[in-house]
Amino acid sequence: MSNLLLVIFDLVLLAGLLGVAWRCLASTDLFRAVVLFITFGLLLALAWVRLEAPDIALAEAAIGAGITGALLLVTLERLRSIAVERRRGRPDQPPDPAGADALLHALHDPPPPRRTFVPALSFALVVGGLMVTALWHQPDAVGLEPVVDEHMGVSGVDHPITAVLLNFRAYDTFLELAIVLIALLGAWSLGRYDRLPARPAPGPILPGTLRLLVPVAIVTGVYILWAGSHAPGGAFQAGAILGAAGILLVLARPRDLPMAPSTPLRLGLTAGVGLFLAIGIVGLFIGPGLLGYPPEWAYPLIIVIEIAATLSIALTLVALFIAGRPAGDDH
């Protein structure tokens, strides 16, 4: 009975995922598409919970739905305000099909109908066929679970996911952190930040709520970071929660952004990658190899790396939301 109910729940969830994904892709209104994308992320987090992967569910809800959603929304608003501003600058000229008018047009009006059904269908059939073939010939492997379980003793932590992420496959996690940093460098290389298109929310409600919510978010973030060594959690999820708190603070005061001074900000942004690399290189010289730790030192080293990574991820996400180097910084 309860099995049947779970199967029904899974089927409804799958149908919801497919339906929301379809509506998101087919939507001609970009704002609606972003909202549907956030909904999709939340449903996907539920699907990860059903697959008994709470770590991924946390990351999907916090980063995939929350932070990415906020980034997409602010990008949309920024595009709109840039387009409106440019067009206001030259009202008497004819519309420029490649410039700001095209942008505004794309943001507001549905695209013309195109005959894409047959190519799209054939593409979907080919890709789907390839995937089915690949899954069909999947050998009955047990995966890496036994190998990980066997080596938990030398990992320094009690949670297999954290052991894989920060010890056995530390290289992957290091590259993930580096990619987050490179994304920010890309955004910064495009210029200094112009102010957010958001207006300050009038009234005491938003600042009052934030005064309540931000401390809760900080406690939750630190808890999730600390829990990562023995339960679902870890640096990415904790960093996303702290970053979300920072984004809310930025949104509450969009006119005077509370930017940190340049040098500490840069140190914080690079702390995760820098410390990870430094510890990894030390590991190369004292024995275990690049990005390896001696087993007796594994736990403190992993904790140090996770704390630095959390700080870096949180700062990077807020900086990506603001998009652009801090003002008054011309180096």
Place this chain on the structure above:
Amino acid sequence: MIANTLTVILILAGLVFFAAGTAGLLRFPDVYSRLHALTKADNVGLGLVILGLMLQAAGPADILKLLLIWVLVLAAGTTAAHMVAQRTWTHGEFESDR
């Protein structure tokens, strides 16, 4: 047994509120009445579901966690509703809202 029955009743009552809130969101004519339907109904609905789940909790820690979830959703939902209403009041409804 009593706890299980109460849980079922409370969660079903909560689901009724969720359904009513969703129906209001879909059917009501403007932003304000939709917000009214959504926030009021979802807050009570979630409260009832949480109450039902509290009866199944393993200990005081779980009960407090559930309570915390409800309070946080209340705070976030109220603020979000206020901000949507404020935006609509000062700038009018989005075109796609109508």
